[in-house]
Amino acid sequence: MKTLMCLYAGLLTLVVGAGTALAQPEFNQVERGRYLAVVGDCSACHTADPAKPFAGGFRIDTPFGALLGANITPDVVTGLGTWTFGDFQRAMSEGIGHRGKRLYGAMPFTAYTKMTQQDDRDLWAYLQTLQPIANNVHTNQLPFPFNIRTSLLVWNWLNFNKGEFKPDPVQSALWNRGAYLVEGPGHCGTCHTPKNTLGGDKNSQFLRGNNLGVWWAPDITNNNHTGIGQWTNDDLVNYLRTGVNRFSIASGPMAEEIENSSRHWHDADLKAVAVYLKSVNSLQPSPLALGASDSRMVAGKAIYSDNCSACHNDSGTGEPGxxxxxxxxxxxxxxxxxxxxHMVLTGGGRTGSTDSRPTAPAMPSFARDLNDQQVADxxxxxxxxWGNAAQPVKAAEVARLRKNLQP
Ligand code: HEC
Ligand code: HEC
Ligand code: HEC
Structure with missing residues (x-):
């Protein structure tokens, strides 16, 4: 019996070895790495031209100026062709790139530092299977003095906590997986955590909402008023899987994140993220609603019934999905x-929609029909x-955004 099994195993290796380029364990590692590249959404910043995946050149605007994603294909001259795993691990966990240069925080190494070494190994195995593409990218387009990389020494000292994610033994395995994904490869805080004047994360306000310029990445803590406190785990999974749930429909950078990344995450991973996010608490006081007789409310109500209620309903209930x-x-x-x-001025500029509603009508743009005061009202x-309560919007805020949205 034993010899028979050995024989059988031998045969199997022979068959697999002959038919495929990679032995099975290596194949699995590359597949795990491919998944991590999706979870980490590397292509969002490292692919500018879909015909040249991971060859860099994608422009990232920061409050300090622009940076371009690097070429991370295995091209020997312009990419990572001469890198060892150690070089890659250093970039991911310490933010140190080509020839020892310090990387800017636009590359989210402050999150990726939490990735396990095994995950980095798998990701590296995958990146090495990419088609090498020659594309010379000068990543640093920042103006003086921000273009001087030595300033990053100070930046790192103030804003960077290096080190792998440490599971919390008091919490469940599911919670720890969720925390790992959100804080590490998923780098949700890159958009959702408020930033200090240097662009570093305000860690004490983790995930409590952040200004991305022409978009706002909202509070995604369990706060009942501004966060996802009233969402169930299933609401969260549905949103991250399809971009739609019974409350909201994703637009802008989040629609892209879902399209390129979270839509493809394993179900168990999305559930883990939900369990974790529901445990992140923040106590932010909720304001009182303005009275219905306030002049801005009276004006706003009239604009709403003329322009918005046909789709979103008089009672603000919308139409599920x-x-x-x-x-x-x-x-x-x-x-x-x-x-x-942004939604009211542009209609959100929906591009590719996710699986669940390929033909749903989009939100129209009101930039021409409504002036700044009307949008504010x-x-x-x-x-x-309808039970909402929040700070009133000022015409000047709308005017500023309108200006920034001009191409
Ligand atoms: C939000 C944008 C963004 C995302 C997401 C992102 N990167 Fe980057 N990455 C950058 C930028 C910008 C640079 C160049 C930084 C610089 O020059 O200081 C960079 C640089 C790098 C470098 C160093 C290259 C060199 O030549 O020194 C590596 C390696 C890298 N990224 C790998 C990855 C991997 C792997 C992922 C996904 C897990 C990823 N990046 C996701 C923006 C991003
Ligand atoms: C590139 C920036 C970016 C990244 C990365 C990002 N988000 Fe978002 N997220 C946004 C923006 C912007 C919105 C608001 C979308 C809108 O206006 O419809 C949003 C909305 C959301 C919402 C809906 C909240 C609500 O009240 O409607 C959830 C939940 C969410 N994000 C979770 C996540 C998670 C989990 C991650 C990490 C896996 C993540 N996001 C990564 C930018 C981002
Ligand atoms: C023709 C139907 C239609 C009309 C009219 C309309 N909307 Fe929308 N609205 C939508 C759709 C569809 C979305 C989802 C966004 C998407 O598909 O990208 C949306 C999204 C929104 C959002 C973002 C909600 C979220 O959860 O992300 C706001 C805010 C909004 N609309 C406000 C308004 C206001 C204010 C008006 C009137 C000035 C208005 N809408 C008129 C269809 C409409």
């Missing part, structure tokens, strides 16, 4: 109304109706 709810939707109550004003109205 097609038109988002405005009542009880945390995004509407966000401390910062940038994403809301209609937003003040939806932020303070």
């Amino acid at each position: 097609t038109f988002p709810r405005l009542a009880g939707n945390p995004l509407i109550r966000a401390t910062n109304p940038t994403s809301l004003a 209609v937003l003040t109205y939806i932020r303070n109706s």
Whole structure:
């Protein structure tokens, strides 16, 4: 019996060895690495031209100037062709790149540092299987003095906590997996955690909402008012899987994140993220709603019934899966109304939609029909109706955004 099994195993290796380029364990490692590249959404910043995946050149605008994603294909001259695993591990965990240069935080190594060495190994195995593409990218487009990399020594000292994720033994395996994904490869805080004046994360306000310029990445803590406190685990999984749930429909950078990344995550991983996010608490005081007789509310209500109620309904309930709810939707109550004003001015510019609603009608742009005061009033109205309560919106905020949205 034993010899028979050995024979059988031998045969199997022969068959596999002959038919495929990679032995089975290596194949599995590359597949795990491919998945991690999706979870880490590397292509979001490292692919500018879909015909040249991972060859770099994608422009990232920061408050300090622009950076371009590097070429991370195995091209010997312009990519990572001469790198060892040690070089790669150093980039991911310490933010040190080609020839020892310090990397800017636009490369989210402050999150990737939490990845396990095994995950880095798998990711590296995958990157080495990519087609080498020659593409010379000068990543540093920052103006003086931000273009001087030695300043990053100070930046790192102030803003960077190096080190792998440490599981919390008191918490479940599912919770720890969720924490690992959110804080590490998923780098959710890159967009959702507020930044200090140097662009570093305010860790004490982890995931409590952050200004991305022309979008607002909302509070995704379990806060009942501004966060996802009223969402169930299933609501969160549905949102991250399809971009739609009974409260909200994702737009802008989050729609892209879902399209390229979280839509492809394993179910168990999305569940883990939900369990973890539901445990992140923040106590932010909720404001009182403006009275219905406030002049901004009266003006906003009239604009709403003329322009918005056909889709979002008089009572702000929307149409499940097609038109988002405005009542009880945390995004509407966000401390910062940038994403809301962006939606009304541009309609969100929806591009590729996710699986679940390929033909749903999009939100129209109101940039021409409504002036700054009218946009402000209609937003003040939806932020303070149907149980919502939030700071009123000022015409000057809308004017500023309108200017920044001009190409
Ligand atoms: C939010 C944008 C962003 C994401 C997401 C991102 N990167 Fe980067 N990456 C950058 C930028 C920008 C640079 C160049 C930084 C610099 O020059 O200081 C960079 C540099 C690098 C470098 C150093 C290259 C060199 O020549 O020194 C490596 C390696 C790298 N990234 C790997 C990855 C991997 C792997 C992922 C996914 C797990 C990833 N990056 C995700 C923006 C990003
Ligand atoms: C590139 C920036 C970016 C990244 C990375 C990102 N988000 Fe978002 N996220 C946003 C923006 C912007 C919105 C608001 C979308 C809108 O206006 O419809 C958002 C919305 C959300 C919402 C809906 C909140 C609400 O009240 O409607 C959830 C939940 C969420 N993100 C979770 C995550 C998780 C989990 C991760 C990490 C796996 C993540 N996001 C990574 C930018 C980002
Ligand atoms: C023709 C139907 C339609 C009309 C009219 C309309 N919307 Fe929308 N609205 C949508 C759709 C669809 C979305 C989801 C965004 C997407 O698909 O990218 C949306 C999204 C939004 C969002 C973001 C909600 C979220 O959870 O991300 C806000 C805020 C919003 N609309 C406000 C308004 C206001 C204010 C008006 C009137 C000035 C208005 N809408 C008129 C269809 C409409």
